[in-house]
Amino acid sequence: xxxxxxxxxxxxxxxxxxxEVKAEVGGASFNVACSIAALKNxxxxxxxxxxxxxxxxxxxxxxxxFDIKKDFIQNSNLPTTIAKVTLDENKERFFEFxxxxxxxxxxxxxxxxxxxxxxxxxxxxxxxxxxxDLKKSYLELFKFSKTNNIKFCFDPNFRDKLWVTxxxxxxxxxxxxxFLQSADLIKLSDEELILLTNIKDEQEALKVLMNENSKSxxxxxxxxxxTMCGWNNEIIFVPTIKCEELVDTTGAGDAFISSxxxxxxxxxxxxxxxxxxxxxxVSKSNKFANRAVRYLGALSFLEN
Numbered sequence: 424x425x426x427x428x429x430x431x432x433x434x435x436x437x438x439x440x441x442x443e444v445k446a447e448v449g450g451a452s453f454n455v456a457c458s459i460a461a462l463k464n465x466x467x468x469x470x471x472x473x474x475x476x477x478x479x480x481x482x483x484x485x486x487x488x489f490d491i492k493k494d495f496i497q498n499s500n501l502p503t504t505i506a507k508v509t510l511d512e513n514k515e516r517f518f519e520f521x522x523x524x525x526x527x528x529x530x531x532x533x534x535x536x537x538x539x540x541x542x543x544x545x546x547x548x549x550x551x552x553x554x555x556d557l558k559k560s561y562l563e564l565f566k567f568s569k570t571n572n573i574k575f576c577f578d579p580n581f582r583d584k585l586w587v588t589x590x591x592x593x594x595x596x597x598x599x600x601x602f603l604q605s606a607d608l609i610k611l612s613d614e615e616l617i618l619l620t621n622i623k624d625e626q627e628a629l630k631v632l633m634n635e636n637s638k639s640x641x642x643x644x645x646x647x648x649x650t651m652c653g654w655n656n657e658i659i660f661v662p663t664i665k666c667e668e669l670v671d672t673t674g675a676g677d678a679f680i681s682s683x684x685x686x687x688x689x690x691x692x693x694x695x696x697x698x699x700x701x702x703x704x705v706s707k708s709n710k711f712a713n714r715a716v717r718y719l720g721a722l723s724f725l726e727n
C-alpha cells in the first residue's frame with residue numbers, strides 16, 4: 424500500500440436548503456482523504472489542522488471511521504472553519520467562508536525524513552493559497568515534492584467567494600501556474616479550465632495545458648456531459664452517467680479525484696500507460712462521483 428497525503432482544510436459545511444439548516448463535515452482535502460481511505464487500496468493521510476470547538480469531535484469520528492492516518496494532523500486553538508453552503512434549484516452550491524483553524528497548519532513541525540516516506544501528494548485545498556501558515560506549508564510541500572521526486576496531483580478548487588476582485592483572481596491564477604506545469608495528475612472543472620487559460624474553446628485550452636505539461640494526465644470534468652482528458656498528446660472523451668436522483672453536487676469533484684488518485688497510484692500510471700487504461704480509470708472515477716451526488720453532503724455516500 425502506498426502513502427497518499429491530502430494537504431489542506433477540514434471544515435463544516437453548513438447547509439441552508441428548503442428552510443432547513445444542517446451541518447456536515449467537509450473541506451475539499453479532507454473529503455479526498457476520507458474517500459481514498461474508504462476505497463482501502465492505499466493508506467490515506469490528512470495533512471491539516473483541526474479546530475478547538477465541538478466540531479472537532481465530529482471530525483474525529485470520520486477520521487476514526489475511515490481509518491485516516493493521523494501522522495500529519497495538528498490541533499489549532501482557533502474554532503473550526505465554516506463553509507455556508509446554499510443550494511439553488513439545480514442543486515448547485517454557493518459558498519460563504521468563515522475562516523479559522525485551517526489556516527493554522529505548520530509543515531515545519533515535521534522532519535524531512537517523515538515527509539520522504541510519502542508516496543503521493545494531493546494538492547486540492549480550496550483555501551491553500553489564502554494567507555496563513557497553510558499557504559506557506561502548501562508551497563513548501565510543493566517544492567519538497569519536486570525536489571524529492573514525489574508524484575502529486577493538483578486540483579485548484581477555485582471559489583469565487585474567496586477570490587473576488589480582478590487582482591485577487593490574477594493572484595490565484597499565478598499560484599496555479601507552477602502546479603499546472605509540473606503535476607503528474609491534474610483535475611479541473613470546465614469553468615476552471617477557461618479561467619486558468621483565458622481560452623473559451625475547451626479543446627484548445629486543454630491543448631495549451633498539454634503543451635505546458637506533457638507528462639500529466641489532465642482531466643476536465645464537464646458535469647453530466649463527459650470528462651475530457653489530455654493524455655500523451657491526445658484528447659480523450661470519457662462519458663459520464665447522468666444521475667436521475669440528483670441531490671447535491673457538493674462532493675462530486677472531490678469524489679471523482681479521490682477515485683482517480685487511488686487508481687492512478689494503484690495502477691502505477693506513467694507515460695507508458697495505454698489509452699485504454701486511462702479510459703478505464705476515468706470511467707471508474709465517473710461512476711464513483713455519480714454515487715456522491717445522490718446524497719446531501721460530500722461524504723454521506725461513503726456510508727451508504
